[in-house]
Amino acid sequence: MTSGRLESPLRVLIVEDEAPIRRFLRTALHARGYQVDEAETLGAARATCTGRPPDVLLLDLGLPDGDGIELVREVRGWSTLPIVVLSARGEEAQKVLALDAGADDYLTKPFGVPELLARMRAALRKRAPKATEMPVAEFLGADGRGFAVDLAKRRCRRVENGVATDVKLTPTEFRLLAVLVHHAGKVLTHTFLLREVWGPNHDGDVAYLRVYMGQLRQKLELEPARPRWLCTEPGVGYRLQVDESP
Amino acid sequence: MIADPGRPDPDALLARVKREEASVRRGRLKVWLGAAPGVGKTFAMLTSARRRHAQGLETVVGCVETHGRADTASLLRGLEVLPRRAVEYRGTTLQEFDLDAALLRRPALLLVDELAHTNAPGSRFGKRWEDVEALLEAGIDVETTLNVQHVESLVDVVAQITGVQVRETVPDRVLDRAAEIVLVDLPPDALLERLRAGKVYLPDVVRSAEDRFFKKGNLSALRELALRRTAQWVDGQLQTLRREQSIVRTWGTSERILVAVGPSPLSARLVRAAHRTAKGLHAELLAVYVETPASASMSRQQRDRVTENLRLAESLGARTATLQGDDAAAAIIAYSREHDVARIVVGKSGRSRLHELLFGSFPMDVIRNSGDIDVHVVRSAEEPAPGPVAEPVEGDGPPRAIPWAAFGWSAVVVAVASGLAWLSYAPGDLSTEAMVLMLGVVVVSLRFGRWPSFAAAVASAIGFNFLFTEPRFTFEIADPAYVFAFLGMLVVGLTVSTLVGAVREHAEAARQREHENAALSSLVRELVDAPSEEAVASIAVAHLRDLVNGEFAVLLARDGGFPDAGCVVASHGVPDWIGPDELGVARWCVDQGRPAGAGTAHLPGSNALFLPMHARRGRVGVVSFRAALAPRVLSPALRFLVTTFVEQTAAAIERLRLREEQLRDQRIAEAERLRSTLLASVSHDLRTPLTSITGAASTLLDAQVALGPDAERELLEGILQESRRLNELVANLVFATRFEAGEVTLRREWTSVEEVVGAALRRVAPQTSGREVRVDVAADLPLVEADPVLLEQAVYLLLDNAARHTPAATPIVVRSYATDALVAVEVADRGPGVPAPERRRIFERFVRGPKSSGAGLGLAICAAIAKAHGGSIVLAPDTAEGATFRLLLPRPSRGPDAPAESQEPEARP
Incomplete structure (x- = not known):
């Protein structure tokens, strides 16, 4: 998908207190044509964000002068700029907090550069409305297997070896799939999905979600126990996986 | 086990280490011991103190009586003297030694005159030697003076020599623990000379008996006593030294001496005599009191005296026990055999020969059954008993009520029996009538006890005479055969009533014992399952309440010092009767390991009794008891039982603490083992991937090595893979640690x-x-x-x-x-x-x-x-x-x- 140089380079603000991590991010992103700003503290990040708002924000949650989640809330007060949060394993609750506060995605340290780029692309995709508002979204792997969703006609088809077969979905299954497709590539928290699909009164019913996700996997995945598209992020939510490589 | 004679006994070494540890904290006591007042103890002490002061030792005078003598007063010049504490007592002002001021001042050396002094009422301690103990505990060196007649174990001897009964005594152990004893010796002639010259101040006790006291013979005897007591101390020091340096022991296993204690005031003498013997033989002293069925009828005063006597024995360092048995002599012998006692000390009874013949005598019984145990019979004193050793805590309780109802019922039974006999009356043979009357006596003895049955026996015999023997309805007896019938009936009646009465009392005592044993075993059973110290304490309180009518509280000493805010762990009701004063007594009780409060030597004025909770490794706290009625001392048997309960409770507490410690130790050991394994394991596992990463990265950086694209890729993949491995390892470690915690x-x-x-x-x-x-x-x-x-x-x-x-x-x-x-x-x-x-x-x-x-x-x-x-x-x-x-x-x-x-x-x- 998107790679190489763009005509006006995208600006990334890295908010991270560890110098080695900043260095590796800077090097990797420079090589991919991004313009990089750095901030070591929340204060510095705030100043940069309000002064010269970046196109993407890479934000470490544990900063010396405060919690990164604060910055997410502040930025969301005035901007929709993509925010990708950096955190450690075992901090799922924090990730969910950051996502529910408005962050677009997260990366678990340590992470590889391909993973980073995929997350940033997914977060930036929001900025290209055409990608999600196109009536038909197709998800095909290298082996030609996958599925296609026609959001306008509320139709879903499973694709195998170039042959598409209709898949019958219940209204709720379709709503769920539609939300996932709309945010393809992005992690969606349970809370978010429940609100989008069932409405604001079903916040706590994770079991609903699990049942319907299971049904969707049965209908769309070749191996439901080893899903290619409808992936689980334990303790956080679900992601409609877009890139072939994780 | 064959001991290597050249090697010091490990127990002895341990004891020595403990003593040395204790002496790090404990101050040194130096006693200037004199044979009599006027030998110059205070003078000697001050002279020596001045010398040490001049050498730069911080010396302070706590209290010294100069008795207005200028030469002594002049010695005080230049020394710091602590101000006295004024105490109002019965209209006069007493100048007392101020213990608290001394503890605050904390000099290196403190001079405190007259160790045997009794403090004014209201002082912290009753006796000055207790003040001195407190000072030593606080790590202050003390020098003091003492006359030999005040030594507890010698009081009787002194009384025999001089005829003066000394009330102010100092326990022998105070003297035995002294680091130094200096005998201030003055030949009797010189002392008499000083006396005549008016240079001797005499305390009141001696002044009133001055003529009797200051005889040359007396003074010589006292001097000898002082010399002997000092020699004994030196001997003790030498023994300690011997043990420490592993000089072959000069005596075998330490002997045990048992002294039989009773309610008699003479028992105190007996205890002291036994103590002297034990001391001389380096033997352990056991003081034993036997409760027989007959002791149920003892007066309050007698009970208190038993308690007093046992207490005296305790204060002389004896182990005490209260036994129960029908036959005191048999119980003593059995106990002695059980405890490997070599000698028994008993008092010579002052009863008449006839009394002994008829009812036997305790010393004789002991001697007869003693077998290979030596029996020492100590003569009783000719002089009248000096009265109870200490004043009873309160007046005697009401006299035992005469069971009028029992007598009334007995009369009814005798009347009914007489009526029955009357109905079956046939002239000539009176055996049926006698039998019926006898039956009445038996019924009375079974139902109403000894005295009513005695009365019934007498009444039946008289009734028999009056109603049936010829001439009837007179107290005359015509036929001499009836005289024997009458006498026979009286004797049989009395015998039956005595025997049945004894059986009843035995049964009663057995039931009591059974009850106590049941109570004890139920306590022990419940204590075993108690999960916490609080539970143990509540169980103990509940069971003690069943035993004695009164309020109990358990105060536990824990890490944070004692007594603290949370030390009252369990109590019956709100323990509002435990105020600061009571906590002070409790503190003393824990520190000293001796009972305190009502009915004891320490602070008998307190209205609660405090019993220390002895466990094997030390004292875990105090059980406090306040009687429901007026302040009362517990009877020896009851106190023994309560003490047993308290001991069980202490043992349960200690068990819990030990278990806790064990668990903690185990956890610590396990954590320690984990930590070391973890370190070893982690350092290896971290280093392996780091080594390959370092190697790969440095190879890639090395400009001189031309790597093919394949090799380069392989190295890079290796770096990535090893990094992942490191990450996994760290994650697992963190996870395991968090899980553990x-x-x-x-x-x-x-x-x-x-x-x-x-x-x-x-x-x-x-x-x-x-x-x-x-x-x-x-x-x-x-x-x-x-x-x-x-x-x-x-x-x-x-x-x-x-x-x-x-x-x-x-x-x-x-x-x-x-x-x-x-x-x-x-x-x-x-x-x-x-x-x-x-x-x-x-x-x-x-x-x-x-x-x-x-x-x-x-x-x-x-x-x-x-x-x-x-x-x-x-x-x-x-x-x-x-x-x-x-x-x-x-x-x-x-x-x-x-x-x-x-x-x-x-x-x-």
Whole structure:
């Protein structure tokens, strides 16, 4: 998908207190044509964000002068700029907090550069409305297997070896799939999905979600126990996986 | 065991170390001992103190009586003298030594005159020697003066020599623990000279008996006593030295001497005499009191005296015991045999020979049955008893009520028997009448006890005479045969009533004992199960309440000092009767390990009794008792029983503490072991990947090495792979540590096993790339209530484990299925399997396979996660090939509330 140089380079603000991590991010992103700003503290990040708002924000949650989640809330007060949060394993609750506060995605340290780029692309995709508002979204792997969703006609088809077969979905299954497709590539928290699909009164019913996700996997995945598209992020939510490589 | 004679006895060494440790804190006591007033003890002490002061030792005078003598007063000049404390007492002002000021001042050396002095009422301690003990405890060196007649064990001897009964005494142990005793010796002639010259101040006791006291013979005897007492002290020091330096012992195993204590005031003499003997023989002293059925009829005063006498024995360092038995002599002998006693000391009874012939005598009984035990019979004093040793705590209670009702009933029974006899009266043979009357006596003795039955016997005999013998209705007896009948009847009646009475009392005593034993055993039974110190204390309070009518409280000494705010652990009702004063007494009781308060020597004015809770390793606290009625001392038997209860409670507390300590030690040891294993394991496991990363990266940076693109890629892949491994290792360590510390909390929610397996497979993909991973998850798996993150971690670790320990080409199979009871996730490999010896230990921490590179934590974490979910992880026992790990989770009994529209229609027409 998107790679190489763009005509006006995208600006990334890295908010991270560890110098080695900043260095590796800077090097990797420079090589991919991004313009990089750095901030070591929340204060510095705030100043940069309000002064010269970046196109993407890479934000470490544990900063010396405060919690990164604060910055997410502040930025969301005035901007929709993509925010990708950096955190450690075992901090799922924090990730969910950051996502529910408005962050677009997260990366678990340590992470590889391909993973980073995929997350940033997914977060930036929001900025290209055409990608999600196109009536038909197709998800095909290298082996030609996958599925296609026609959001306008509320139709879903499973694709195998170039042959598409209709898949019958219940209204709720379709709503769920539609939300996932709309945010393809992005992690969606349970809370978010429940609100989008069932409405604001079903916040706590994770079991609903699990049942319907299971049904969707049965209908769309070749191996439901080893899903290619409808992936689980334990303790956080679900992601409609877009890139072939994780 | 054959002891090496050249080696010091380890016990003795230990004792010495303890003593030395104690002496680090404890001050040194130096006693200037004199034979009589006026020998110049104070003078000698001050002279020596001045010398030491001049040498730079911080010397302070706590209190010195100059008795207005200028030469003594002049010695005080230049020395710091602590101000006295003024105490108002009965209209006069007494100048007392100020203990608190001395403790505050804390000089290196403090001079305190007249060790035997009795403090004014209201002082902290009753006796000055107790003040001195407190000073020594506080680490202050003390010098003091003492006349030999005040030494507790010599009081009787002194009284015999001089005829003066000394009331102010100092326990021998104070003297024995002195670091130094200096005998201030003055020949009798010189002393008499000084006396005549008016240079001797005399205390009141001696002044009134001046003529008798200051005779040359007396003074010589006292001087000898003082010399002997000093020699005894020196001897004791020498013995200690011998033991320490392992000089071959000069005596065998230490002997035991038993002294039989009774309610007689002479028993105190007996105890002192026995103590002297024991001291001379370096023997242990046991003081024993036997409660017989007859002692039930003792007066209050007698009971108190038994308590006093036992207390005296305790204060002389004896072990005391109260026995129960019908026959005092037999009980003493049995106890002596049991405790390997070599000598028994008894008092010579002052009863008449006839009395002894008729009723036997205790010393004679002891002697007859003593066998190989020596019996010392100590003569009783000719002079009248000096009265109770200490004033009783209160006046005697009301006299025992005469059982009028019993006498009344007895009269009724005798009347009925007489009536029956009257009905069966036939002149001539009177045996039936006698029998019927006798029956009446037996009935009375069975029902109403000794005295009513005595009365009934007499009344029946008289009635027999009056009603039946010829001439009838007179007290005359015509036929001499009837005289014998009358006398016979009287004797038989009395005998029967005595015997039956004794049987009754035995039965009563046995029932009492049984009751006490039952109470004790029920206490012990309950204490065994008590889970906490609070529970132990409450159980003890409840049981003590059953025993004695009064209020009890248990005060426990814990780490934070005693007594503190939380020391009252259990009590009957609100322990509002324990104020600061009572806490002070409790403190003393714990420190000294001796009973205090009402009915004891220390602070008898307190209205509560405090008993120390002795356990093997020390005192754990105090049980406090306040009688429900007026302040009362416990009878010896009751006090013995209460003490036994208290001991059991103390033992239970100690048991709990020991168990706790043991657990703590175990935990510490385990943590220690873990830490060291962890360090060893981690340092190795961290270094291995770091070595390959460092090597690969430096090779890539080396400009002189031309690497092909393939080689470069291989090195880079190696770096990536090893970094992942490092990350896994660190994650596992962190996880295990958090789990260990209890920081991991389950966030249970309805979780899909399918999703968990899917996420784990996705995460493990880099490790399993290039090999076949078969997945077989049943479609109808129920949701489980679990922490999805932890569960995913467990499955991931199982997969990672399989990937790590099997050849790259072999397949891995993941299965998941549900039964009625559980949901299982199974990871099977085709690797070498797990060797039998390791199968059991494989889920323990830091146990790893031969080719493993992890810290051996993975499977342990899996097991911990499974356990936290109420499940388990097993290594399937029957696999022909490879290893199969099964993660088993309990299947929830109910599912989540099903989404309402799971049966909804299809969206598409």
